[in-house]
Amino acid sequence: MQNQTIRLASRPTGAPTAETFQFTTSEAPTPTPGQVLLKTRYVSVDPYMRGRMSAAKSYVAPFEVGEPIAGGVVAEVVESNLDKLPVGSLVVGNLPWQQYTVSDGKGLQQIPAGPAPISYFLGLLGMPGLTAYFGLLDICQPKAGETVVVSGAAGAVGMVVGQLAKIKGARVIGTAGSDEKVAYLKELGFDEAINYKTANIAEALAAAAPNGVDCYFDNVGGEITDAVYDLLNKHARIALCGQIASYNATEAPVGPRPEGKLLKTSAKLQGFIVSDYLPQWPEGVKQLTEWYSQGKLRFEETITEGFDQIPNAFLGLFKGENTGKALVKVA
Amino acid sequence: MQNQTIRLASRPTGAPTAETFQFTTSEAPTPTPGQVLLKTRYVSVDPYMRGRMSAAKSYVAPFEVGEPIAGGVVAEVVESNLDKLPVGSLVVGNLPWQQYTVSDGKGLQQIPAGPAPISYFLGLLGMPGLTAYFGLLDICQPKAGETVVVSGAAGAVGMVVGQLAKIKGARVIGTAGSDEKVAYLKELGFDEAINYKTANIAEALAAAAPNGVDCYFDNVGGEITDAVYDLLNKHARIALCGQIASYNATEAPVGPRPEGKLLKTSAKLQGFIVSDYLPQWPEGVKQLTEWYSQGKLRFEETITEGFDQIPNAFLGLFKGENTGKALVKVA
Incomplete structure (x- = not known):
C-alpha cells in the first residue's frame, strides 16, 4: 500500500511557494501491538503553520527540513491493535501530512458520532x-x-x-x-x-x-x-x-x-x-456544540479535494482564498 | 497678602520651555464659610503633566491655556471655616500651582502625623x-x-x-x-x-x-x-x-x-x-507605610526650593535631573 508524505523541503524566505514542499512515497506502515493504522480523511491548513516553517523560536517548535509537516488531521482507524480505538473509529489529532500513519493513540481525541460533521472537529469544535x-x-x-x-x-x-x-x-x-x-x-x-x-x-x-x-x-x-x-x-x-x-x-x-x-x-x-486553555477545552467544546445544536452558531468551510492539493490550500490562506475553515479532503 | 499663580501660557510643541509658563500675581483669596485657606508647602512635578499640556484627549482632561496648572500639592491650613480641617492641618490633593488656595476640603486627604516626612505623601505614600x-x-x-x-x-x-x-x-x-x-x-x-x-x-x-x-x-x-x-x-x-x-x-x-x-x-x-485602583488606595498606603517603617523600603527626593523654581523642576524631569521624586519646596 503506497503512502504519500509531504515534507518541508526548505525554510521559506518571505511567502512559501510550491518549492517549500516535497512529496515522498513509501510503503504504508504496519501497526505493531498497541498501535493503530490511521487513514487520513481531512487535513487542516492554518496560518500559524507558517511560523513553524521558520527556525525562529516560537510557541510551537519549528518543523525540521526534510521531516513531515504536521498539523490538525481527522483520520479513520483502518487497522487496530488497540482496544479503545476499534476499526472505524474517527479521531482528531496533531498528525503528519501523510495518507497513512501509525499511532499509539496518545494525543488523539475520538470524535463522537452525531453532533456535527466530522470535519468540524478541525474547525468550529476544534x-x-x-x-x-x-x-x-x-x-x-x-x-x-x-x-x-x-x-x-x-x-x-x-x-x-x-x-x-x-x-x-x-x-x-x-x-x-x-x-x-x-x-x-x-x-x-x-x-x-x-x-x-x-x-x-x-x-x-x-x-x-x-x-x-x-x-x-x-x-x-x-x-x-x-x-x-x-x-x-x-x-x-x-x-x-x-x-x-x-x-x-x-x-x-x-x-x-x-x-x-x-x-x-x-x-x-x-x-x-x-x-494556554488546555484544561478548559472540554467545557469549550460542550458550549460550542450546544450553541451549534441550537442554531445560534453557523460555520463555513472551504474544502479542497485531494492529498496533492494540501500545499495549494495552505498557500491560499495568505491570498485570502478561504472563507471559514480551509481544509483538504483526502479520502 | 500677595498670591502667585503659574498658568499654562501656551501649549508646547515638542519639549516645554520657560515660555510654556506664565506667572501672575493677585490678592490671596479669603475663605468663605465652609472653606479653608491653604498655604502651599510642596509642589509635585510629574512626567504625566506633560500630557495635560496638550489638547489631545487622554486619561486626564487637558489644562486650559491661561488657566492655572494643577497637580499634586502638600499644603497647610492657615485659615479655617471648616471643623474637620483646623488651622495647622496638613493635606495633600490635586491643587493649582499657586501659593494660597481656598478649598471646601473635597478631594483633600489629611496627612497623618508620624509615619513619614510630609513630602512623602507626594512620593512613596502618594x-x-x-x-x-x-x-x-x-x-x-x-x-x-x-x-x-x-x-x-x-x-x-x-x-x-x-x-x-x-x-x-x-x-x-x-x-x-x-x-x-x-x-x-x-x-x-x-x-x-x-x-x-x-x-x-x-x-x-x-x-x-x-x-x-x-x-x-x-x-x-x-x-x-x-x-x-x-x-x-x-x-x-x-x-x-x-x-x-x-x-x-x-x-x-x-x-x-x-x-x-x-x-x-x-x-x-x-x-x-x-x-484605576482608587478603591484600594488605603490598603496600598497601609502596606507601603508598614514596609517603610520596617526599613524594607527606602525613598529618595530631589527637592528644589522656591515657588518660582516650579517650571525649572518640571523641565528637569525630561533631562533626567531628578533621582527619585522631584518636588519643589515652596514655604
Missing part, C-alpha cells in the same frame, strides 16, 4: 473554534452593548468570534478581504463588515464604531490594528490571536508604537495560544 | 508609590525567582517598583540615565542596573537577564522597551505605566511592531493609571 471561544470570552469578556472588532473576520476563528460576540449582545464589526466575504459576514449577523482592501480602513472603522471600541480580537495586525488602537475606549481588551499580515514578512515589521494609546485607555493586550 | 504598588503587585504579580525589569528605575515610581520586586523575591534589573543613578540603584538592592545612555541596551539587558524577563514595568518606552520585548518569557506580564521617551515627540513615534513578540509568549500588556 482548534479554531476554541481559539475564538477562549480568546473572546476569557480575554475580551464583551458585555451587552459594547463594541467588538474582529479582524480576519471571515476566517475560521473570526467568524466564530463575531457570532459569539453577538450571542453576548455586543455590536460586532468585522474586517475581511473581499466584498463576498463582507456580504457573508452580514448574513452571519455582523452589524458591520468592512472590506479592508477597498475601504479607507481608519475612516470606515471610525464610522462603524461611533461609540469607540471596547474589545478587539486581532487575527491580522498591521494597519487594521493601528486603526483600531485609535478608537479604543477606556479599559478596552485586546485578544492578540494572530498576525497574518506579517507572517511572510522578510524584515521585522515597523509601525506606530501602540503603547501610548494603550496607556491612555488603560487597555489590556493579551497574547495567547489556545493551548 | 501617587508614585501607589502607582508602583498596584502596577507591580496587581498587573505584574512577580513570583520569587522571576526576573523583573523596570525602566526609569531611578525615578519616584521606578525605585519603589524595584524594591517591591525585591521584597517579593524577584531578580530585579533597572535602567536609568546616569552612572550615579545606576550606583544608587545598586545601593537600593537592585541586582543589576544599566545606564541606557552609555550601554548597548539590547546586549546589556540580555546579559543581565540570562533567564529571560517575566515582568516588565515600563515608565519609558522606546528602544528600552523594544529590547525587553525580545527577552520575554512565556506568560510575561507588562505594566504599562509611562512613556516618557515620547512625551515630547512632535510626530507619532514609530518602532518595531510588538504584537508578534507578545503573541509568541502569550504575554500580557496592561496600560493603567493609578486612579
Whole structure:
C-alpha cells in the first residue's frame, strides 16, 4: 500500500511557494501491538503553520527540513491493535501530512458520532473554534452593548468570534478581504463588515464604531490594528490571536508604537495560544456544540479535494482564498 | 497678602520651555464659610503633566491655556471655616500651582502625623508609590525567582517598583540615565542596573537577564522597551505605566511592531493609571507605610526650593535631573 508524505523541503524566505514542499512515497506502515493504522480523511491548513516553517523560536517548535509537516488531521482507524480505538473509529489529532500513519493513540481525541460533521472537529469544535471561544470570552469578556472588532473576520476563528460576540449582545464589526466575504459576514449577523482592501480602513472603522471600541480580537495586525488602537475606549481588551499580515514578512515589521494609546485607555493586550486553555477545552467544546445544536452558531468551510492539493490550500490562506475553515479532503 | 499663580501660557510643541509658563500675581483669596485657606508647602512635578499640556484627549482632561496648572500639592491650613480641617492641618490633593488656595476640603486627604516626612505623601505614600504598588503587585504579580525589569528605575515610581520586586523575591534589573543613578540603584538592592545612555541596551539587558524577563514595568518606552520585548518569557506580564521617551515627540513615534513578540509568549500588556485602583488606595498606603517603617523600603527626593523654581523642576524631569521624586519646596 503506497503512502504519500509531504515534507518541508526548505525554510521559506518571505511567502512559501510550491518549492517549500516535497512529496515522498513509501510503503504504508504496519501497526505493531498497541498501535493503530490511521487513514487520513481531512487535513487542516492554518496560518500559524507558517511560523513553524521558520527556525525562529516560537510557541510551537519549528518543523525540521526534510521531516513531515504536521498539523490538525481527522483520520479513520483502518487497522487496530488497540482496544479503545476499534476499526472505524474517527479521531482528531496533531498528525503528519501523510495518507497513512501509525499511532499509539496518545494525543488523539475520538470524535463522537452525531453532533456535527466530522470535519468540524478541525474547525468550529476544534482548534479554531476554541481559539475564538477562549480568546473572546476569557480575554475580551464583551458585555451587552459594547463594541467588538474582529479582524480576519471571515476566517475560521473570526467568524466564530463575531457570532459569539453577538450571542453576548455586543455590536460586532468585522474586517475581511473581499466584498463576498463582507456580504457573508452580514448574513452571519455582523452589524458591520468592512472590506479592508477597498475601504479607507481608519475612516470606515471610525464610522462603524461611533461609540469607540471596547474589545478587539486581532487575527491580522498591521494597519487594521493601528486603526483600531485609535478608537479604543477606556479599559478596552485586546485578544492578540494572530498576525497574518506579517507572517511572510522578510524584515521585522515597523509601525506606530501602540503603547501610548494603550496607556491612555488603560487597555489590556493579551497574547495567547489556545493551548494556554488546555484544561478548559472540554467545557469549550460542550458550549460550542450546544450553541451549534441550537442554531445560534453557523460555520463555513472551504474544502479542497485531494492529498496533492494540501500545499495549494495552505498557500491560499495568505491570498485570502478561504472563507471559514480551509481544509483538504483526502479520502 | 500677595498670591502667585503659574498658568499654562501656551501649549508646547515638542519639549516645554520657560515660555510654556506664565506667572501672575493677585490678592490671596479669603475663605468663605465652609472653606479653608491653604498655604502651599510642596509642589509635585510629574512626567504625566506633560500630557495635560496638550489638547489631545487622554486619561486626564487637558489644562486650559491661561488657566492655572494643577497637580499634586502638600499644603497647610492657615485659615479655617471648616471643623474637620483646623488651622495647622496638613493635606495633600490635586491643587493649582499657586501659593494660597481656598478649598471646601473635597478631594483633600489629611496627612497623618508620624509615619513619614510630609513630602512623602507626594512620593512613596502618594501617587508614585501607589502607582508602583498596584502596577507591580496587581498587573505584574512577580513570583520569587522571576526576573523583573523596570525602566526609569531611578525615578519616584521606578525605585519603589524595584524594591517591591525585591521584597517579593524577584531578580530585579533597572535602567536609568546616569552612572550615579545606576550606583544608587545598586545601593537600593537592585541586582543589576544599566545606564541606557552609555550601554548597548539590547546586549546589556540580555546579559543581565540570562533567564529571560517575566515582568516588565515600563515608565519609558522606546528602544528600552523594544529590547525587553525580545527577552520575554512565556506568560510575561507588562505594566504599562509611562512613556516618557515620547512625551515630547512632535510626530507619532514609530518602532518595531510588538504584537508578534507578545503573541509568541502569550504575554500580557496592561496600560493603567493609578486612579484605576482608587478603591484600594488605603490598603496600598497601609502596606507601603508598614514596609517603610520596617526599613524594607527606602525613598529618595530631589527637592528644589522656591515657588518660582516650579517650571525649572518640571523641565528637569525630561533631562533626567531628578533621582527619585522631584518636588519643589515652596514655604
